[in-house]
Amino acid sequence: MSRNIDELKIQANTIRKDILKMIYNIQSGHLGGSFSMVEVLTALYFDEMHYDPHNPYLKDRDRFVLSKGHTAPALYATLANAGYFPKENLMTSFRRIDSMMQGHPDMRKTPGVEMTSGSLGIGLSAANGMALGNRYQGIGARVYCMIGDGEINEGQIWEAAATASHYHLDNLVAFTDVNGLQNDAETKKVKDMLDIAEKWKAFGFHTIEINGHDFNEIFAALDAARNCKGRPTAVISHTTKGKGVSFMENVVAFHGKTPTKEEYENGMAELEHAI
Amino acid sequence: MKKSFRSSLINAIAKNAENYPDMIVLNADSARALKLTDFSKAFPDRMIGVGISEADLIGTAAGLAATGLVPVVVGFSMFVSEKPFEQIRQAIAYPNLNVKIVATHSGLCVGQDGATHQALEDMAVIRSLPNFKVFAAADVTETEAALEAMLKHDGPAYLRLGRDLAEDIFEGRKNFTPGGADILREGDDVTIAACGLMVEQALMAACSLRSEGIRATVMNAYSIKPLPEQLLLEKAKKTGAFVTAEDHSIIGGLGSAVCEYLSGNCPVPVIRVGVPDRFGESGTQDELYKKYGLTADHIIKAAKQAVSMKTMNAKG
Incomplete structure (x- = not known):
């Protein structure tokens, strides 16, 4: 498969700008953890996954479950760029009353959202269910799940990890977005989960560590996942929270803080300048 | 059996x-x-x-x-x-x-x-x-x-x-519809709406009540949500008094649901038979039902209370 990494970088940059615009516009939403996973989302939706935005409920579509649901802005911006709905909806709908784009993902309101999420810890179980359901129905589609590195504090993630491994779900890829920060502080300070890759390995996952902002590494991991039989794959995606805007990078406050006018303008200028 | x-x-x-x-x-x-x-x-x-x-x-x-x-x-x-x-x-x-x-x-x-x-x-x-x-x-x-x-x-x-x-109350087949209920026995004095294992107790209670001159309707209220609203309304109008019975806390179960509905549509006395606001303990089912008030006798007592309240209401 020929992959145009330069085009994907431009796409990722566009998605970042859309995220910043939509959060600034409504003055609400989670920037940092949205920015950290943009390259992985771009790789999935603009290369890896099989889907039709005009026919979102195709039986054999690949599915993406955003378990770290608070980073919905990144998912919404990606889905809009992928053609599921008009981009102007990002400004008119997100977090507004009577709208199709809730504060956290709602599979019944937003086309392309595969699972309702927002309460942390549940997404991997649901992704397992989808992988099991596809297998039972003889559907060869793949399921991708994005989990936060704070979210892995949740016990249910590890219940689900054991289930995925027990059922040999090689049609499943679980990403952990390791941006190192969560709501209160650095993940190591809040509750140190020690070696995250070792944990997934111990649960029986084919485990790959990557720089989650490097498309070549992302694709290498996705290719390796597809070639791995009999085991689910865990991708430990090392990222930077707030990636793309210098003064937001690695700043705990930008987990949920919304940008001021000045921050917005400076941030947009940086993103414009990046490409 | x-x-x-x-x-x-x-x-x-x-x-x-x-x-x-x-x-x-x-x-x-x-x-x-x-x-x-x-x-x-x-x-x-x-x-x-x-x-x-x-x-x-x-x-x-x-x-x-x-x-x-x-x-x-x-x-x-x-x-x-x-x-x-x-x-x-x-x-x-x-x-x-x-x-x-x-x-x-x-x-x-x-x-x-x-x-x-x-x-x-x-x-x-x-x-x-x-x-x-x-x-x-x-x-x-x-x-x-x-x-x-x-x-x-x-x-x-x-x-x-x-x-x-x-x-075995319903030998063989029975209808089951969301929002439905079964009327197992007709009587004009009081309605006993029960679910689960308390249906059997309700039927026994109705038998004893009859011998004391109180005629009870017995409803198997298997659909707690949605409630059998039309049937509840009809029986509330007809009998003017209700007892609910369930192996569940008296807070939030069938009894609460019936009260919620009737209070806004046809307020009649409703006495709830169920587990009082406390936790259970070890014991046989029979022992526990006796101790926590889930027997036909408790339903009988509740039915009499509901009927007497109806009379008091009528006297104003």
């Missing part, structure tokens, strides 16, 4: 297996306890066990439903309603996914396992969730009818069963 809920559950599942090829059964290390191992032998790819992890159990069921399958989650009531309540809310109720939960071992009838295993609040919490239907089965025939009705319905539903034996 008494028959076992547990064997009725496997019969109900086996009966529907051919007609509903999309039905997948999920459990959390309770297949053997619920006598489901025959099903997993016959349909190995349709039985998913996730081990002792009930939060994961519910999330997995939600994912299966998202692919168009019809997951039936089975387990002890405490562990498939109250323990994973938040997952049920977020992953099933809110996205309105087509997951069925069949809860065995509901209420004090659990017996000797004691308070930790006696779900007295399951109907209260599940009933509070939008999109969910809540049913309780009184015997084995009703269990089978309920499961079939749940499979026909597209959306989340919760079925509450007892632990072990139940009197």
Whole structure:
């Protein structure tokens, strides 16, 4: 498969700008953890996954479950760029009353959202269910799940990890977005989960560590996942929270803080300048 | 004759297996306890066990439903309603996914396992969730009818069963409709609306009351949500007094649901027979029902109270 990494970088940059615009516009939403996973989302939706935005409920579509649901802005911006709905909806709908784009993902309101999420810890179980359901129905589609590195504090993630491994779900890829920060502080300070890759390995996952902002590494991991039989794959995606805007990078406050006018303008200028 | 809920559950599942090829059964290390191992032998790819992890159990069921399958989650009531309540809310109720939960071992009838295993609040919490239907089965025939009705319905539903034996009230077949109820006995003085194992007690109570000159209507109120509203209204108007009976806390279950409806539509005295606001303990089912007020005698006393209140109301 020929992959145009330069085009994907431009796409990722566009998605970042859309995220910043939509959060600034409504003055609400989670920037940092949205920015950290943009390259992985771009790789999935603009290369890896099989889907039709005009026919979102195709039986054999690949599915993406955003378990770290608070980073919905990144998912919404990606889905809009992928053609599921008009981009102007990002400004008119997100977090507004009577709208199709809730504060956290709602599979019944937003086309392309595969699972309702927002309460942390549940997404991997649901992704397992989808992988099991596809297998039972003889559907060869793949399921991708994005989990936060704070979210892995949740016990249910590890219940689900054991289930995925027990059922040999090689049609499943679980990403952990390791941006190192969560709501209160650095993940190591809040509750140190020690070696995250070792944990997934111990649960029986084919485990790959990557720089989650490097498309070549992302694709290498996705290719390796597809070639791995009999085991689910865990991708430990090392990222930077707030990636793309210098003064937001690695700043705990930008987990949920919304940008001021000045921050917005400076941030947009940086993103414009990046490409 | 008494028959076992547990064997009725496997019969109900086996009966529907051919007609509903999309039905997948999920459990959390309770297949053997619920006598489901025959099903997993016959349909190995349709039985998913996730081990002792009930939060994961519910999330997995939600994912299966998202692919168009019809997951039936089975387990002890405490562990498939109250323990994973938040997952049920977020992953099933809110996205309105087509997951069925069949809860065995509901209420004090659990017996000797004691308070930790006696779900007295399951109907209260599940009933509070939008999109969910809540049913309780009184015997084995009703269990089978309920499961079939749940499979026909597209959306989340919760079925509450007892632990072990139940009197065979509906021999053979019976109707089971969301929002329905059965009138098992007609009488003008008071209506006894019961569900689950208390239906048998209600019938016994009605017999004794008749000998004392009180004629009771007995309603098997198997559909706790949606309620059989028209029937409740009709019987409230006709009898002017209600007793509810359930093996569940008096807070939040059938009794509460009936009060909520009647208070706004046809206020009549309603006396709730159920577990008082306290936890249970170990003991046999009979001992516990006596100690906690879940017998025909308690229903009789409640019925007399309800009738006397009606008279007081009439006198103004």
